[in-house]
Amino acid sequence: MLNQITALFMTMRAWDILDVLVVTLFLYNLYVLIKNTRATALLKGLLLLGLFTLLAGWLQLHAVSWIMEKLMTMILVALPVVFQPELRRALEQIGRGKFYVSSPIMTEQEWTNVIDNVVDAAVEMGKKKIGALLVFERTVGLDDYIDTGIRIEGLVSEELLGNIFIVNTPLHDGAVIIRENRIMAAGCLLPLTRDRSLSSELGTRHRAAIGISEQADCVVLVVSEETGTISYTYGGHIYRHMDAETLRNRLRGFLMQGHRRGVSDVIQKWSPLKK
């Protein structure tokens, strides 16, 4: 065994290493792209079906094997249809040269500043019963949704957020999308959840917040215009009646510990050129 491994390394050419590196980079970015989206759950399901097919073959259950093989073929044909939005987004990102995401890493102080400004704005809007919808992009890019709104690309501040959501102003309808310390766009249209089990108290603003969190790994804040309560959504779930401190802590958890944008982070983090 050891000899075989040694032989393998001895016969390895520089191109083979490059080959492995390219495949690793591709798979890692693919993982980052689909992590925490509905694609992950579907892939887990596929993996289980694959294992079941192998097991059926190994136990020589011919009828089960035959059915599973046909089923797998059908699923593989159906996959591009089911994953059409994800595939489109991935191809667009490659087309825009964004598959390998390179972005400056935010310091802890910068994140704290962003979170404080957003939470203070949300609390203030809650007191005044001003409805608001704020999406924090994480590893899954939200360019598709940013494109549905008005581009801003301004630094996050309590004052700017407060201004955007003033009732009857052009930008107040729809969602604000935040990427790191920038408000990328306002007035964005988000997909509504189709979950029928939700409370009837939750109108379209809350349904949009849940809907986008089902499609991507973003975290979304909602301020209710009716009650002034603040909620957040993540992974298709809604967490309601948040106070400022809990919200701050949850956002820290999501954004400061959980925010990774890919291999570029690691490279930048350990880069000797990093100041």
Ligand SMILES: Nc1ncnc2c1ncn2[C@@H]1O[C@H](COP(=O)(O)OP(=O)(O)OP(=O)(O)O)[C@@H](O)[C@H]1O
């Ligand atoms: N698909 C969507 N994407 C983004 N924003 C949306 C979407 N649908 C509705 N909204 C926002 O939600 C507002 C309507 O909120 P609605 O009263 O229906 O929801 P709600 O969940 O009951 O919230 P509230 O408690 O604030 O009343 C719209 O004016 C718009 O700003």
